[in-house]
Amino acid sequence: MKEELVPGEWKPIGASVPKLAGEYFLVTGSGKYFRNVTIRPEDSFCIIELDGKGENYRVCWGLVNGGRPTSELPSHLMNHEVKMLATNGRHRVIYHAHPANTIALTFVLPLTDEAFTRELWEMATECPVVFPDGVGVVPWMVPSGRDIAVATSELMKKYDVAIWAHHGIFASGEDFDLTFGLMHTVEKSAEILVKVRSMTAQKRLFEKD
Ligand SMILES: [Zn+2]
Numbered sequence: 001m002k003e004e005l006v007p008g009e010w011k012p013i014g015a016s017v018p019k020l021a022g023e024y025f026l027v028t029g030s031g032k033y034f035r036n037v038t039i040r041p042e043d044s045f046c047i048i049e050l051d052g053k054g055e056n057y058r059v060c061w062g063l064v065n066g067g068r069p070t071s072e073l074p075s076h077l078m079n080h081e082v083k084m085l086a087t088n089g090r091h092r093v094i095y096h097a098h099p100a101n102t103i104a105l106t107f108v109l110p111l112t113d114e115a116f117t118r119e120l121w122e123m124a125t126e127c128p129v130v131f132p133d134g135v136g137v138v139p140w141m142v143p144s145g146r147d148i149a150v151a152t153s154e155l156m157k158k159y160d161v162a163i164w165a166h167h168g169i170f171a172s173g174e175d176f177d178l179t180f181g182l183m184h185t186v187e188k189s190a191e192i193l194v195k196v197r198s199m200t201a202q203k204r205l206f207e208k209d
Helices: 073-086 100-105 113-123 146-156 176-199
Strands: 024-028 045-050 056-062 093-097 136-138 161-164 168-173
Touching (some): 024 073, 073 093, 073 168, 093 176, 100 168, 100 176, 146 161, 146 168, 161 176, 168 176
Parallel strands (some): 136 161
Antiparallel strands (some): 024 045, 045 056, 161 168
């Protein structure tokens, strides 16, 4: 196969991320599957370059069979910008997924940072250790645009996890293991809460003797 190294044309990101001007990111393609990333990386994701203003991107490599970066590019990049500043560049991964138990809870719990943080911390002892700052909650908003990106990146100033009501999660971390691990910890905690609530309305909390 002939390697395609000529960058594509500049396209608007849909948000402004001036602090990321000139940076490169590895991005999954819209409608692509994580399962195929290791099998057909050149088809499943791409490397994008941002322009000097942080307002446009172009594909430098990948997506050899066509397509475009994830439709959540504005949220991913605005989160990257916030986290780059907040962690002095340590956080390099922004991961978005649609985990079922966490989404289910957004139909049950009050859509507040406090309610979700409290319930998720309570379900497993590791949770306050894995996400000590808690989690933020974005009410239902139209996905893929600038507004939800702004709302999410605002929460990312405080948290490493932002739950999108009725949609999914954004998680931020230093590398893939830590970020996927964070996402799995939140989702496992949500699954325990779903199981507990399915068995009883009354949680039995820790009691000494
Ligand atoms: Zn999504």
